[in-house]
Amino acid sequence: MEAAPRGRRPRYCSRSCQARAYRARAAARTEPAGVSRPSPAIAPVPDEAPQPPAEGLSVQRIVAAAIAMADAEGLDGLSMRRVATRLGAGTMSLYRYVPGKDALIELMVDAVHGEERQAPPADAGWRVLLRYAARREWRLYSRHPWLLQTVATTRPPFGPNVLTELERTMQAMDGLGLAPVITHWVAIAVSAQVQGAALLLVSEVEEERRTGRTTLQWRADKMPAIREIIDTGQFPMLTRLLEEQDDVADIDAWFEFSLNRLLDGLAVFVESETRPPRTL
Amino acid sequence: MEAAPRGRRPRYCSRSCQARAYRARAAARTEPAGVSRPSPAIAPVPDEAPQPPAEGLSVQRIVAAAIAMADAEGLDGLSMRRVATRLGAGTMSLYRYVPGKDALIELMVDAVHGEERQAPPADAGWRVLLRYAARREWRLYSRHPWLLQTVATTRPPFGPNVLTELERTMQAMDGLGLAPVITHWVAIAVSAQVQGAALLLVSEVEEERRTGRTTLQWRADKMPAIREIIDTGQFPMLTRLLEEQDDVADIDAWFEFSLNRLLDGLAVFVESETRPPRTL
DNA sequence: GTGGCACGCATACGACGTACTCATCTTGTC
DNA sequence: GACAAGATGAGTACGTCGTATGCGTGCCAC
Numbered sequence: 001m002e003a004a005p006r007g008r009r010p011r012y013c014s015r016s017c018q019a020r021a022y023r024a025r026a027a028a029r030t031e032p033a034g035v036s037r038p039s040p041a042i043a044p045v046p047d048e049a050p051q052p053p054a055e056g057l058s059v060q061r062i063v064a065a066a067i068a069m070a071d072a073e074g075l076d077g078l079s080m081r082r083v084a085t086r087l088g089a090g091t092m093s094l095y096r097y098v099p100g101k102d103a104l105i106e107l108m109v110d111a112v113h114g115e116e117r118q119a120p121p122a123d124a125g126w127r128v129l130l131r132y133a134a135r136r137e138w139r140l141y142s143r144h145p146w147l148l149q150t151v152a153t154t155r156p157p158f159g160p161n162v163l164t165e166l167e168r169t170m171q172a173m174d175g176l177g178l179a180p181v182i183t184h185w186v187a188i189a190v191s192a193q194v195q196g197a198a199l200l201l202v203s204e205v206e207e208e209r210r211t212g213r214t215t216l217q218w219r220a221d222k223m224p225a226i227r228e229i230i231d232t233g234q235f236p237m238l239t240r241l242l243e244e245q246d247d248v249a250d251i252d253a254w255f256e257f258s259l260n261r262l263l264d265g266l267a268v269f270v271e272s273e274t275r276p277p278r279t280l
Numbered sequence: 281m282e283a284a285p286r287g288r289r290p291r292y293c294s295r296s297c298q299a300r301a302y303r304a305r306a307a308a309r310t311e312p313a314g315v316s317r318p319s320p321a322i323a324p325v326p327d328e329a330p331q332p333p334a335e336g337l338s339v340q341r342i343v344a345a346a347i348a349m350a351d352a353e354g355l356d357g358l359s360m361r362r363v364a365t366r367l368g369a370g371t372m373s374l375y376r377y378v379p380g381k382d383a384l385i386e387l388m389v390d391a392v393h394g395e396e397r398q399a400p401p402a403d404a405g406w407r408v409l410l411r412y413a414a415r416r417e418w419r420l421y422s423r424h425p426w427l428l429q430t431v432a433t434t435r436p437p438f439g440p441n442v443l444t445e446l447e448r449t450m451q452a453m454d455g456l457g458l459a460p461v462i463t464h465w466v467a468i469a470v471s472a473q474v475q476g477a478a479l480l481l482v483s484e485v486e487e488e489r490r491t492g493r494t495t496l497q498w499r500a501d502k503m504p505a506i507r508e509i510i511d512t513g514q515f516p517m518l519t520r521l522l523e524e525q526d527d528v529a530d531i532d533a534w535f536e537f538s539l540n541r542l543l544d545g546l547a548v549f550v551e552s553e554t555r556p557p558r559t560l
Numbered sequence: 561g562t563g564g565c566a567c568g569c570a571t572a573c574g575a576c577g578t579a580c581t582c583a584t585c586t587t588g589t590c
Numbered sequence: 591g592a593c594a595a596g597a598t599g600a601g602t603a604c605g606t607c608g609t610a611t612g613c614g615t616g617c618c619a620c
Contacts, residue, residue, distance in 0.1 A: 057568085079607060090569040092609075101608065149432045151479050154487055158506055163515060170517035180521040181529075188480065189538035196476030199431050200468065207434055226438055235443060237450035241460040249461075258469035258542075265545030337599085359576060370600035372578075381577065 057089055059097045063107045067144070070108065074209055075146035080104075105150055110159025112144050120168065126270070127263055129172030130186075133165070134194045134259050141198035145205045148198050177274050186266060193262050197255045204251075337369055339377045343387045347424070350388065354489055355426035360384075385430055390439025392424050400448065406550070407543055409452030410466075413445070414474045414539050421478035425485045428478050457554050466546060473542050477535045484531070 065086050070078045080101055084091040098104045116139070120132045141148050169187040178186070204215050213221065230239050345366050350358045360381055364371040378384045396419070400412045421428050449467040458466070484495050493501065510519050 080609080081607075084569095092570080092611095093568050095609070096567060148479075149429070152429045152432050152482055152486070154483060154490075158502060158509075160509060163509060163518065167515045167518050170521070174517065180517070180524045183517065184521050185534050185537055186541075188534070189477075189541060192476030192480065192538060193473050193542070194476065195479050196472030196474065197469075199428075199475050200472065202432055203434060206432070210434075222438060229438075229440060229443060235447045237454065237460070237463065238443065238447050241450070241464050244460045254465050254468070257465055258472060261466075261469060261545035261549055262473070262542050263545065264548045265541035265543065268544045268548065269541055360578080361576075364600095372580095372601080373599050375578075376598065 057087065057093060057097060059107065061087060062094055062097055062104065063111050066104055067108050067112060070146040071144055074206055075105075075149045078146070102154070106154070106159070109147060109150055110161045112140065112147060113159065113165060114161035115140070115143075120172075126173045126176060127267065130169065130190050130266070131259065131263060133169045133172065134190050137165075137191060137194045138198060138255060141195070141202060145202040148195060148202045149206075151195060173270075176270055178270070182273075186269075189266075190259075190262065193259060194255075197251075197258055201251055201255075337367065337373055337377060339387065341367060342374055342377055342384065343391050346384055347388050347392060350426040351424055354486055355385075355429045358385075358426070382434070386434070386439070389427060389430055390441050392420065392427060393439065393445060394441035395420070395423075400452075406453045406456060407547065410449065410470050410543060410546070411539065413449045413452065414470050417445075417471060417474045418478060418535060421475070421482060425482040428475060428482045429486075431475060453550075456550055458550070462553075466549075469546075470539075470542065473539060474535075477531075477538055481531055481535075 062083065066078060066083050069083055069086065078101075080094055081091045083104075084094050087094075094104075098107070116136055120129055124132070166187060169190070170183050173183045173186060176183075207218070208214055211218070226242075229235065230242060233239075342363065346358060346363050349363055349366065358381075360374055361371045363384075364374050367374075374384075378387065396416055400409055404412070446467060449470070450463050453463045453466060456463075487498070488494055491498070506522075509515065510522060513519075
């Protein structure tokens with residue numbers, strides 16, 4: 001089924017028992033948190049228990065190992081073979097628990113989204129709450145640079161933890177009188193700003209790993225080439241920039257700057273939206 | 281040199297003639313445009329001439345073929361073997377012109393950045409110009425979804441076309457009295473917003489290619505799972521959203537929305553920055 | 561006991577990037 | 591015109607990857 005043109009990219013296997021085991025375990029991870037628990041607030045998935053010291057394989061152990069490996073070596077340092085050997089298992093043993101690499105990555109994504117457990121500040125305004133969510137996401141990408149690469153590749157996974165996050169962000173704007181669609185637009189606009197900023201962060205981290213050169217070393221390497229182009233005089237703005245200071249310098253400060261600009265703009269919008277024809 | 285831990289990812293080869301040929305051709309593409317031409321304004325790279333009908337390989341032909349292939353099949357449908365056969369050449373022949381796949385991708389990135397040739401509207405305000413640049417970038421990612429995946433992986437390449445774009449964006453704010461660093465921050469903040477939004481766009485396109493399911497089909501597939509989670513009652517905001525309308529719906533409209541919010545925020549900032557202590 | 565089955569793994573296949581090596585073709589020199 | 595030297599192209603091979611297939615092993619219901 002699904003044709004797989006030219007024989008490439010077959011991806012998901014269809015061995016019955018494998019898929020069954022995966023679905024069973026995935027459900028075990030998902031449903032108890034999302035469905036049955038009568039928790040007072042939104043309850044993220046328990047994720048991984050204190051890491052059962054057992055030796056047996058499990059979806060949790062596999063996902064945890066894969067996350068550790070991706071954190072350490074990037075998304076293309078992640079291979080089923082190496083995850084397996086890291087767990088002291090045969091490569092194909094993983095496929096009893098996970099249908100394939102893609103599904104494993106999906107599980108990884110939802111798992112890291114459930115990491116930061118502490119609740120947002122209560123009774124804060126929408127602006128504080130949105131900023132809180134944005135910073136939370138920013139930290140997520142700092143810790144797990146590979147996460148952003150998955151975003152660019154796969155449709156946003158609707159794991160319970162991801163949904164929880166979105167819900168929380170939208171709740172930040174509850175009571176403002178915005179239409180649900182607009183609330184959603186705002187939420188993903190903030191998320192987009194964070195992700196866009198994180199692209200810069202991640203590309204530096206990732207490239208540093210790949211080449212072994214730090215950002216400063218890299219800049220020194222490229223300097224002659226850049227200066228050559230600059231010296232043509234066709235880039236006056238960039239020239240001035242280089243003369244004063246040479247780069248983003250503090251990427252966290254820049255992130256805060258851009259986030260604040262977006263929040264300012266949202267404030268203008270909220271203001272004009274919530275009391276339509278008063279001042280005018 | 282460079283150690284290559286555990287024997288993985290050797291990447292760039294170092295055969296002298298290969299590197300030489302590459303540098304020579306890359307320079308041929310870069311310098312005549314950036315250095316010698318006495319053009320009135322910023323002049324992007326001539327890129328590829330009317331595609332010489334010749335049969336011989338060339339960097340341009342290789343880059344063009346690779347771009348076409350990535351456009352059609354995504355970044356991981358791109359392989360040196362298939363680019364070569366598409367050009368009617370042996371695989372290793374490409375390595376006479378390009379040191380490796382990474383360098384090829386770098387050339388591809390700069391090439392597509394030089395695509396849209398028409399000048400921005402003259403004498404427009406900073407806001408119009410920034411919006412213009414943002415839309416231009418947005419269209420770029422629509423046409424070449426793979427571009428965003430490279431951004432997440434490699435340090436932003438400083439090809440002449442990319443630099444031209446950045447310079448132009450910064451020139452949009454010339455005369456506002458902002459410090460060069462701030463101008464730069466604003467420019468990359470807008471770019472970050474576009475890229476973050478494009479992540480959503482690209483993930484849909486990419487996933488659609490990978491699975492063969494359109495967005496609507498996919499939503500129909502996932503609906504039972506989503507509704508199951510929604511029906512727990514723990515996601516009131518999302519529930520309301522689904523009841524009214526089920527998704528982003530018009531991603532271009534959303535892009536415009538988020539861009540306008542950011543520009544509004546930048547306007548507030550520019551306003552407060554350019555005439556510091558007058559009204560207050 | 562003894563099937564059946566859940567589980568783990570060894571082997572194998574076809575893709576990939578690219579290093580090494582040889583063949584062919586072009587060009588400069590006499 | 592003959593011929594050496596370099597430029598250019600490609601065939602083969604190595605090590606990596608994801609994963610399909612099929613074979614053992616041990617547990618458990620009957």
